[in-house]
Amino acid sequence: MTKTTAAITAVNGYVPEKVLSNHDLEKLVDTNDEWITSRTGIKERRMAADGEALSDFGVKIVEGILEKRGIGPEEIDMVIVGSITGDYRFPATANVICDKAGMKNAWGFDLSAACSGFLYSLDIGRVYIENGTHKKIIVIGADVMSSIINYKDRATCIIFGDGGGGVLLEPTEDGLGVQDSILRSDGAGREFLLQKIGGSVEPITKENAQTDGQYVFQEGRTVFKHAVKNMADVAAEIMEKNNLTADDVAWLAPHQANLRIIDATANRMGIDNSKIMINIEKFGNTTAGTIPLLLWEYEKQLNKGDNIILAAFGGGFTWGAIYIKWAY
Ligand code: UT7
Numbered sequence: 001m002t003k004t005t006a007a008i009t010a011v012n013g014y015v016p017e018k019v020l021s022n023h024d025l026e027k028l029v030d031t032n033d034e035w036i037t038s039r040t041g042i043k044e045r046r047m048a049a050d051g052e053a054l055s056d057f058g059v060k061i062v063e064g065i066l067e068k069r070g071i072g073p074e075e076i077d078m079v080i081v082g083s084i085t086g087d088y089r090f091p092a093t094a095n096v097i098c099d100k101a102g103m104k105n106a107w108g109f110d111l112s113a114a115c116s117g118f119l120y121s122l123d124i125g126r127v128y129i130e131n132g133t134h135k136k137i138i139v140i141g142a143d144v145m146s147s148i149i150n151y152k153d154r155a156t157c158i159i160f161g162d163g164g165g166g167v168l169l170e171p172t173e174d175g176l177g178v179q180d181s182i183l184r185s186d187g188a189g190r191e192f193l194l195q196k197i198g199g200s201v202e203p204i205t206k207e208n209a210q211t212d213g214q215y216v217f218q219e220g221r222t223v224f225k226h227a228v229k230n231m232a233d234v235a236a237e238i239m240e241k242n243n244l245t246a247d248d249v250a251w252l253a254p255h256q257a258n259l260r261i262i263d264a265t266a267n268r269m270g271i272d273n274s275k276i277m278i279n280i281e282k283f284g285n286t287t288a289g290t291i292p293l294l295l296w297e298y299e300k301q302l303n304k305g306d307n308i309i310l311a312a313f314g315g316g317f318t319w320g321a322i323y324i325k326w327a328y
Contacts, residue, residue, distance in 0.1 A: 006126035006137075006169045007177035007327035012064030013165035013296030014057050014142070015046040015283060020161070029154035036158045041259025045161025045284030047146045053087045057142045058097035061166040061292075065138060066101075069168055073101050077134040079108030080125050082117025082141040082288040083164070084315070085148060086110050089198070097140070106138075114193070115255050115314020117141050117288030119183060119322055122310075125169045126178040132171070140166035141288035148195055150215035159257065160216070161284035165292025176305065176327035182238050182320055189226060189317030192219040223317075227261045231313040231321075232268035238309060238321040239269060246270040248307055250326075251298070255312035256280035256290040265311055287314065302326045 021044040022033035036042055048057075058081060066073060079094045086093040094108030113120040118141025128134040142164020151157045169177075197213035198204050204214070231254065239249065249271050254262045259280055266276050277294040286293060291310050295302075302308070306326040313319040 002173040004130055004132060004171045004173060005175060005177040005179070006129035007172040008167045008324065009170045009327060010065045010069040010168040011165065011292065011295045011299055012061050012068065013163070013293045014060040014064070015163035015293070016048045016052060018047045018049060019044050020047050022158070025158055028151050029157060031154045031158055040159060041280045042159065042284045043281045046163050048144050048162045052144070054083055054085055054093045054142060054144050055087045055096040055100055057144065057164050058093060058140055059100045061140055061142065061164065062097060062101045062103070062138055065166055065168050071136070073103045074105050076103045076106045076136050076138055078125070078128060078137040079103060079106050080121040080137065080139050081108065081110045082113060082121035082139070083110060083143050084112055084114055084117065084287060085144040113314070113318045114316055115257060115285070115287050115290070116183070116312045116316070116318035116320055118291045119181070119310060119312050119320045120318065122167070122178065122322060123181045123183060129169050129171050135171060137169040138166055139169060140164060141292045142166070143287035143289050145216070145287055148214070148216050150212055153212070153215065155220055156216050156218050159285045161286050163283050163286040163293055164289030165296045167292060167295065172327060176325045179323045179325055180238060180242055181322045182234050182241070184230070184234065184320055185316050185318045187316065192222045193217070193315040224258065224261065226317055227257060227313040228264045230317070230319045231255070231261060231311050232265045234319055234321045235265050235309055235311040236268050238323050242323055244307060244323070249275060249309055250306035251275050251277055251302070251308045253277045253291050253294045253308055253310045255314065256283065256294070257285045257313070261313070269309070304328055
């Protein structure tokens, strides 16, 4: 019997217009363009307009996907939104996007896995395609990081940006699409990268709303060490598991947190720099948004059958790698 796999049949990305450059940040915190560029690879990032929410990103992403594929919103069965910056604590932003974009026959949910949000979501979506119950699933990875960043904290504001993207998953019998995944987590890492207040541990009160606990906290050095090791290990592991040599890999689509983490991952995989998708200099770290933004930007350079490794590491800790064969 032929195996059904989940092919990516369309991709779309979205970033807001407003640019926040390293030079802009020099006016907000004690930092400089040289430090940010050499330590992270980032030159600028995007910022949502006032009042622009995750669902607004989502609707633009979905509309572009539907247009590219030439289908209507009512044809979508399911929407998964990997994000940590939803419109509300509840309801899920997936519900809001379905409503705003007219996806009347879809159900969906949000998935909280920080920078691994797109990978986790993609893997769940592909299972629903493989089991035959769903025919068209939109998987989104996007974040409005500016809504939870403290622009007085140089440890975090220099890295993060707003944006994201999404893909359409559809069944195929030709062996293309998602081939394999390795996903991991370690909750012991939560103390090094988190938003401390606003959850049930410490709900927002009049008093704590004035404190920095409402923003992203990151102990950068510790996260960096874990990211370099785990993202590189898992990317190498998925290659080994699937008998892929560096020559077999057409592209690495790595989470864009820091150019040094990306380089370490590519080195460990033994792949050439020319095969690494990179856009960190323009968009910074958009959390769950980085990988679909890469696929969107590199779409024209991808060929049917290309072996692509997606890899991420982020808050949680969460990390993983997914091996796909590009389907168009
Ligand atoms: O996206 C998911 C997970 N996140 C990540 O993967 C991010 C991982 N972490 C990182 O990318 C890096 O740790 C950062 C980019 C956040 C920081 O870079 P670093 O090389 O780890 O810097 P550091 O925190 O070790 O600081 C080095 C020095 C310190 O000065 P001293 O103590 O050596 O005198 C800092 O005070 O750089 C100083 N520093 C800065 N200087 C200018 C820290 N932040 C800044 C800044 N501008 N923004």
